[in-house]
Amino acid sequence: MAIENKSTVAYVGTDAVAEAMRQINPDVVAAYPITPQTAIVETFSTMAANGLVDTEMVNVESEHSAMSATIGASASGSRAMTCTSSQGLGLMWETLYIASGLRLPIVMPNVNRALSAPINIHCDHSDSMGARDSGWIQLFSENAQEAYDNTIQAIKIAENSNVYLPVMVLLDGFIISHAIERMELLEDNKVKDFVGEVNTPYSLLDPNNPVTVGSFDGLYGYYFEFKKQQEEAMKNSFSVIKEVGEDFGKLSGRSYEFFETEYMEDAEFGFLVLGSAAGTVRHHVKCLRENGIPAGMIKLRTYRPFPGKELVEATSHLKALAVMDRSDTFAGGMGGPVFMDLRSAYYDYDKKPLMTNYIYGLGGRDLSVELVQQATEEMQDIVRNGEVKQTVNYLGLKE
Amino acid sequence: MKWDISDIKNWSWDKHPRGAIISEPGNSEKFKTGGWRSLRPIHDQEKCVHCLTCFIFCPDSSIKVEDEKMKEIDLEFCKGCGICAEECPKDAIEMIDEMKALDEENK
Secondary structure (H helix, E strand, O other): OOOOOOEEEEEOHHHHHHHHHHHHOOOEEEEOOOOOOHHHHHHHHHHHHOOOOOOEEEEOOOHHHHHHHHHHHHHOOOOEEOOEEHHHHHHOHHHHHHHHHOOOOOEEEEEEOOOOOOOOOOOOOHHHHHOOOOOOEEEEOOOHHHHHHHHHHHHHHHOOOOOOOOEEEEEEOOOOOOOOEEEEEOOHHHHHHHHOOOOOOOOOOOOOOOOEOOOOOOOOOOHHHHHHHHHHHHHHHHHHHHHHHHHHHHHHOOOOOOEEEEOOOOOOEEEEEEOOHHHHHHHHHHHHHHOOOOEEEEEEOEEEOOOHHHHHHHHOOOOEEEEEEOOOOOOOOOOOHHHHHHHHHHOOOOOOOEEEEEEEOHHHOOOOHHHHHHHHHHHHHHHHHOOOOOOEEEEOOOO | OOOOOOOHHHOOOOOOOHHHOEOOOOHHHHOOOOOOOOEEEEEOOOOOOOOOHHHHHOOOOOEEEEOOEEEEEOOOOOOOOOHHHHHOOOOOEEEEEHHHHHHHHHO
């Protein structure tokens, strides 16, 4: 059913993403079901079967094949998408590097889920964090609305000729993917105009302009040079992500930046958080403010590229900063990935807050307001005493 | 776009095509690939009957033919697999040690 007027709907996150995909109307979708992403593929393939999209739906036998087929389709000059979760992303691992190395503007929603063992189907950022250095842009979403908005924006970011990098749209498993929310859909023609005609760098199917894709680089060795190009494209993507976020704001009234700040200007201590936990933290920070406690928060949306300089500028006035990680790095006491990145970004600056890391919510462990309050009290102690007793903390762990 | 890759060894990172895509067909002629050979085929014109079996079997199109006659082996692309020597019905191709051949050349 085509959407002609702006409509407010009650959707689960997977429907929101499938709806965005229907409006994008990609040329090819090759995907394999995996919990909790399954509902996206299911809903979208129903749409394809019912003729609501022109998409060539390729049902493959694994996620490795899903990404491979998507790479082939994208190299053929089509707008190609897939989506996955957890072990599925793990199985795509080697092909993720091929997608980014060939500079293919593939867009892939990934429903964040823990990696085995033990088997766990619930929310955790370990899957996408494992792919953080694969040369993909990563956009995190707080809710179904943002998952929808990010998916549409991702097409424009990926296909910008100064970027040409694949984009991963992240949404928290079950918390966003399977919970019903009130959200707004854009009109079909507005999305169509916004994403525009497909812009892929070349086509394998163009006999007048033959190309070789995936050439061997083992003899003279220019691999290094191509990796530098990828890093440069990642740097270029900063301004593109910003522009697309502003343009999307003009279209929808919801503009997007690298991160969102809440009460940060005059805050003494703050939280930095990704994904759905931002809602809980925001609620708590608001309550703290009502009681005159100078707390603030930052919700990080763009994790790759990492806006280190901007984050430092936004947080350097704080006395204490807590970075919340929904995954661990198992580095032996160094903390989670976001914490390590931000701490590294701070190294070149003299003015810096005392920093702590809260690893929380692994395998879907709930982040309650009580836990955020526990962290708040520890942060207040740090502000009072001017020292961090324990840098890496496990919030909500049974001890 | 016409591509000149003759100076590729000195290219800076921003000169290479995006994503390592080769956008001009046939330029592999300029990209010499014989450098990792450990055995070198030596062709004996006396024994050769120009049956062109070597031409058919060469996996790298390294057998140069002129007027339907086997002329020579293109050492800039030959990788020394030895299939030509193996298949030659007249034993007109002999595989010798590449390093020794190079030493001989440099004497």
